[in-house]
Amino acid sequence: MPDAPPVIRATHLCKSFGAHAVVQDVSFDVAAGETLVLLGPSGCGKTTLLKLLNRLIEPDEGTVEINGRNARQQPVEVLRRGIGYVIQQVGLLPHYTVAENVAVVPHLLGHAPAAIAARTTALLTRLHLPPARYAGQYPHQLSGGQQQRVGLARALAADPPIILLDEPFGALDPLTRASIRREFRELEELKNKTVVLVTHDVTEAFELADRIMLLDAGQIQQLDTPRALLFRPANAFVRRFFAAERLALQLRTLTLGDLFPSTETDTFDLTATTTVHDALEALTGAAPATARFTVAQLMAAFGEALQQEEKAWKR
């Protein structure tokens, strides 16, 4: 059977503002159900690249194909119907209630009122905004984190197969950010969707991405799995970009399956896909998980695994 075509295919995209080349010859595919994170320093072109995908910005050169069809050859409103979009500043309509904000797109699409109401209720519940309390509130009555969740509910309301997110947890303090991120990762609604997410937060990228595109000055520095970026950096920029958080990222990237490959992992409370970071949290928490290894053994195995990775890379 032939491989499924990519849901998004960008080919040789270029965009300049005046003399400033903001996106320079960028090509990539995003597979169905994949989460691609666009990462890089401020001003490197992440938002511009995201907007090229739903034609909020048109490229100077290059093409975007969505499900094999050139985006430019489709009416923009038809194209965007299939692409949910969460902007950096949330952008809720101030004079609409939470429920009305969530329902904007399904209304425009002419969905039946009963279906819209059911979907809104389901989404708000799922995003921990109990409708009885929040559906009738206005954006200014919500915290920043709640507003961002309404923004996400709005993007998901018409159930588009593709979701674009621009710094969706941008304006939040680190603790709220981490907890919303966890909810986001576990959100059933997102499991089958193709997601492109912009962030400048390295931890966020590692937690959410199937693959990361690291950009600098409008050019792809590396496009690969978090693990490859960390352990097989393509150049000095990639290495430098992760240097400050290297250990924390290694803890989040290596799993118990990497550390104890020959062990029957199903005898653990923790599984083969649990990261070392999460295992450490579980073992040292208020109600510590039971495992066949101690924290010291875990750390020793972690050190060993890092050495193996280094050796494999130098070979």
Ligand SMILES: Nc1ncnc2c1ncn2[C@@H]1O[C@H](COP(=O)(O)OP(=O)(O)OP(=O)(O)O)[C@@H](O)[C@H]1O
């Ligand atoms: N409409 C525009 N006109 C002129 N310059 C623009 C325009 N939009 C973006 N730029 C410039 O393009 C560059 C890239 O902007 P972009 O918003 O894509 O970066 P980014 O990586 O998303 O940055 P940040 O993380 O700070 O949001 C910036 O230097 C910005 O000033």
